[in-house]
Amino acid sequence: MTNWRAVLIGFLITAVLGIVGLTLPGVGQLAAGLIGGFVAGYVAGGGFLRGFWHGLLAGALGGLLGGLLIALFVAVAGWAAGPAGGVMGGLAGLGIFTVAMLVAFVMALESALAGAVGGLFNPRRPRRREPDYY
Known part of the structure; x- marks a missing residue:
């Protein structure tokens, strides 16, 4: 089952580091994907x-x-x-x-490869919540 909290945290880290990574084109986005995937x-x-x-x-x-924002920016600039x-x-x-x-x-x-490494560093299985019957 997918842990959407982990996906959201990894996505937010990827997005924030990707924006900061614009100062280092190529390397910044690469690092953002690796770090975000690892964390997820x-x-x-x-x-x-x-x-x-x-x-x-x-x-x-x-x-x-990221791709959608870049395409939208170019389309709006052309529309102007x-x-x-x-x-x-x-x-x-x-x-x-x-x-x-x-x-x-x-x-x-x-990001998937980095996530696999992150999963190896945390091998615990998420525990299912037991229902409260009493």
Whole structure:
């Protein structure tokens, strides 16, 4: 079962470090994905596969949000240039969105690998809450 709290924590760390990482293009986003995925895997616990899954989800959400924001920014910038700029900006935004989705895919994979390592560092299985019958 997916621990959405772990995914959300990993996603937020990825997003915040990704924004801060804009000062170091490429390296900043790489580090953000690795750290966010590791944290998601560690918080979820449960070993390699569970950490991999939670890191993958956190990285995919972070990558999709980043790609969407970049494409939206380019589309709005083109729209401000008038009708011809809107068409060109829309096409450029679509191309950039496609590239950003490829980057998101790579970011999800690297985050998943880091999540697997995080899951190995925290091998405990999450305990199920026992129902209160009394």
